[in-house]
Amino acid sequence: MSAGPKSRELYRRACELMPAGVSSPVRAFGSVGGGPLFYASGGGCHFTDVDGRRFIDYVGSWGPLILGHAHPEVVEAVTMAARKGLSYGAPCEHEIELAELMIGAVPHLEMVRFVSSGTEAVMSAIRLARGVTGRDDIVKFTGCYHGHADHMLVAAGSGLATFGTPSSAGVPASFAEHTIVLPLDDETALERIFSERGSSIAAVIIEGIPANSGLLVQRDELLHRLRGLCDEHGALLILDEVITGFRIGPGGAAARYGVVPDLATYGKVIGGGMPVGAYGGRRDLMQQLAPLGPVYQAGTLSGNPVAMAAGAATLRHLLADGGAAYARLEELGSRLQEGIERVFDEAGTSWSVARAGSILWMSLQEGETPRRFEDIRPEAAGIYARLHGALLERGVYLAPSAYEVAFVSLAHDEDVIDDTIKAFGEAVREISTG
Numbered sequence: 001m002s003a004g005p006k007s008r009e010l011y012r013r014a015c016e017l018m019p020a021g022v023s024s025p026v027r028a029f030g031s032v033g034g035g036p037l038f039y040a041s042g043g044g045c046h047f048t049d050v051d052g053r054r055f056i057d058y059v060g061s062w063g064p065l066i067l068g069h070a071h072p073e074v075v076e077a078v079t080m081a082a083r084k085g086l087s088y089g090a091p092c093e094h095e096i097e098l099a100e101l102m103i104g105a106v107p108h109l110e111m112v113r114f115v116s117s118g119t120e121a122v123m124s125a126i127r128l129a130r131g132v133t134g135r136d137d138i139v140k141f142t143g144c145y146h147g148h149a150d151h152m153l154v155a156a157g158s159g160l161a162t163f164g165t166p167s168s169a170g171v172p173a174s175f176a177e178h179t180i181v182l183p184l185d186d187e188t189a190l191e192r193i194f195s196e197r198g199s200s201i202a203a204v205i206i207e208g209i210p211a212n213s214g215l216l217v218q219r220d221e222l223l224h225r226l227r228g229l230c231d232e233h234g235a236l237l238i239l240d241e242v243i244t245g246f247r248i249g250p251g252g253a254a255a256r257y258g259v260v261p262d263l264a265t266y267g268k269v270i271g272g273g274m275p276v277g278a279y280g281g282r283r284d285l286m287q288q289l290a291p292l293g294p295v296y297q298a299g300t301l302s303g304n305p306v307a308m309a310a311g312a313a314t315l316r317h318l319l320a321d322g323g324a325a326y327a328r329l330e331e332l333g334s335r336l337q338e339g340i341e342r343v344f345d346e347a348g349t350s351w352s353v354a355r356a357g358s359i360l361w362m363s364l365q366e367g368e369t370p371r372r373f374e375d376i377r378p379e380a381a382g383i384y385a386r387l388h389g390a391l392l393e394r395g396v397y398l399a400p401s402a403y404e405v406a407f408v409s410l411a412h413d414e415d416v417i418d419d420t421i422k423a424f425g426e427a428v429r430e431i432s433t434g
């Protein structure tokens, strides 16, 4: 299904004014076709487009909306804060509230600093790692996305994978030289790079659970080996929890693997839909930041009171009742996973659904669910595009790219999940009969 007449008209106007009419590339629907839907409003697990059609939303603003659209507690917190001023550029109590919630939930977070996006969080954590180790090299993994800072735009995921651009124009080769890229799920490659260049590696950065090029769930052993190698060679381990932080559980991916990073980066869920990022970890490292130490990082809108209030309201809700929210998300996520897998089985495919809590991804290819970017077959994107269109027609909105994951929120319920599974059944039948 393509976008409705009003969306099409708005998109025509937008394209005159903004490159591809969007503020972030994947939103343009380039890889699934049909043009983007313009949102008119969102509520709970639904949104309505400008043509008046209502969809079940599995994008959730790409991860932040774990409580659903316009959750009353978050809206109330934002409204209250906004009445008292939109930005101070000075310390405020909302920052302390959000910091206390994060630090209280994550044992290895001893201090945090707030920024305004996940990109900034990663960029700053890497500068800090380089500053404290006095080394320049950073190791990252193929398919992991860490935001769009220059030195991270090397073999990154999602939008970049879809557009087939391994990297970006405008990144000097001399920057990329310091970024070493390894395949996921491969301890041998890790060991080799550490034995060759261990003394020049400032940090290894890895997504908590890589979720920007499919959902590439890693084995615990990989993370443990990584921790061991970083310790042996004096490199820092940065866990990028921008998606996984407060999404898969209060302790994020670190708790799931039982691995303690030196630094961790956050975004998405911790802002509850507002522009927030954070990085944090060991106190001795964080104290190297200006004005205490020599590593500079700053931000006009950092610690913005309205954004901090949204984040704090979100985390307060998630952390109430001993983490009941996460048990609920697990329940909903597994119901959806099982339902879609049943549909895939009944259609005679061996497609599968990878899942980590409320994060799901469909592997539309035969064989095992991939753990490495290199194992995702590009043909799957064609199947995904057709499935995406057939689901839109039935009121189910998935991300407009085969490499993006789906997010379930606490606003979804059994009925909505079952409606989604029914739509999947029809959509898969439709696309397999041509």
Ligand SMILES: *Cc1c(COP(=O)(O)O)cnc(C)c1O
Residues within 6 Å of the ligand: 116, 117, 118, 119, 120, 122, 145, 146, 147, 148, 207, 212, 240, 241, 242, 243, 267, 268, 277
């Ligand atoms: C989204 C994301 C980022 C970048 O965050 P922005 O807020 O989009 O800048 C970084 N790392 C990971 C793992 C992400 O998913």
